[in-house]
Amino acid sequence: MKSAVNMRHLRAFIAVAREGSFTRAAEHLLLSQSALTVTIRQLEEQLGVSLFNRTTRQVILTADGENFLSSAEEVVDKFDEAIIGVRQSAAQRGGQVSIAVLPSIAIRLLPEIVQGFHDAHPDIRVTLRDDNGRGVHRQVLDRDVDFGVSNMWHPYPELEFTPLTTDRFGLVCRRDDPLAKIDSPLNWTMIDEERLFVMAGDTGVYKALQESDEFTERFQTPAGEVLAMVTLLEMVRAGLGVTVVPQLARPAANEPDLIFRRLSNPVLIRKICLIRRRNEALSPGARRAWDAIRAQVPREVDI
Template identity: 50%
Template sequence: MASNISRALNLRHLRAFIEVAHTGNFTRAADKLAISQPALTSTIHQLEALIDVELFQRTTRKVTLSPDGEEFLPTAERLIDDFEQAILAVHANAKRRKGLVGIAVLPSIAIRLLPRVLENFRQSHPSIRVNLRDDNARGVQRQVLRNEVDFGISNLWEDRPELEYTPLFRDPVGAVLLADHPLAQETSPLPWSKLKGYSFAAMSHDTGVNALLNTTEGLPESVYSPDFEVLTLVALTGIIEAGLAVTALPKLAMPRFSEPGLIFKELTDPFVERQVFIITRKNEPLSKSAQIVLELLSAALAEPEQLLAKPIQN
């Protein structure tokens, strides 16, 4: 009996059930699934008939989960998620066999460091293609966890037991200011206390920079409760260039495209730095192509200051 039911059930039934459960409305669920409402209603009826359980309690005004439906929902969501993860894994493995290596990486590293490394790599390994997917720290870790890339390059967002973090380099945090800002005229490194009294602009809460600063003690209150919080480095740069605030960033995240120019001033008392890691899935060997790329990147990025001084090869 159970085997007959499992053969009759399919992903269409599960997706329909989950969407109705989430929206509480057949019309909205049908729109999200891009099917007609009668087709959706028929699919739910089929599912309930197959398992001989009423999953929803229906009234003329709303649809809610029955007790059995509430119990079934987490299982249905897990089955869909497991299926999607399996498809992603198959797709990723197929790409690796074709010599395509996916890397999730912080934008500052993708912009400032990797072009120089990958230009040389492309000349020495023309058969291996590298796909860079820039994201914030949380996004990099998520991509590695979901098997969407071979490995990631990021600071630590969250210590997950499924992942392995190999230290790569450290990146000091400093103040980013307009070149004519009063603090820019200081000849020695700035203590954090010097930022008191100035409006502060911060990156959003789901970035590694924000997490780093908010877990560091002894900073000015304006850092923990900024006047501005933005999603992108471009928006942050605009605020600083307009003279509305100051900010603090890792050195590699320092904007290079500013007009008028911005400067980076080392911050001390306390000294703050982000540690950048190579992030891989634990107990899962990399493909030969990914291993080649990883070894080259690890060697080249171990001393980022030297790499920044080198021009991109043409």
């Protein structure tokens, strides 16, 4: 049978034992004497023993009360220590927030947000840990970070995904490439599979492309795969072919050799989410950072 004894009963018992008086114990606990008397009676009924010998002049512990007192004090002390420890840990973590994030998100979306957040909360330090899609998920799963920002690598049941924004795919090619000179909107049928380089299967970009049946059916054997975005763009810059990337991963606007153009038919997007462990509360600082990112990132990336 589950016991109905709780911390309220134990604190009341300890107060009466220490004060030797229901009146003084009630004052200490900020209770009425009648409420305290009822609480002690409930405790005694649950334990099946009398804890105090009551006289008109004093309240004295019985033998059972003496035996129970040290155990009750130990339970209350450990409970209070646990509460203090949790609060101190939350306060410490509240001043340090770690976020796992895709490199393209870290570069394109977060610098201004992090700077604004620092200005508004100078006591909270934000650390960005850039990684590929698999790595972001793993860091969140392993509790190495407070939360992550990425597209869905795998629908882990331990993780909760909150939609943040969408990121449309486009073509990256050299400025002197024939595709760059086409005035009409570009579509996927214009891309030669033998010239297409893509991100490797261990990346979030590749995972997002694989969600499209049109892509997987048309581009079964691309010219090559690479793991790092910088390597991919260098291969295009060298004239080896073209590539497709989300807008956030596009070359810089002042890039002299490369251009980015959106692709249609079909429009492929990468869905970016905020990622956290399911049913686990964020620290106060992490919650503020989460809310700031969610409020300031546009629902759709536009260029």
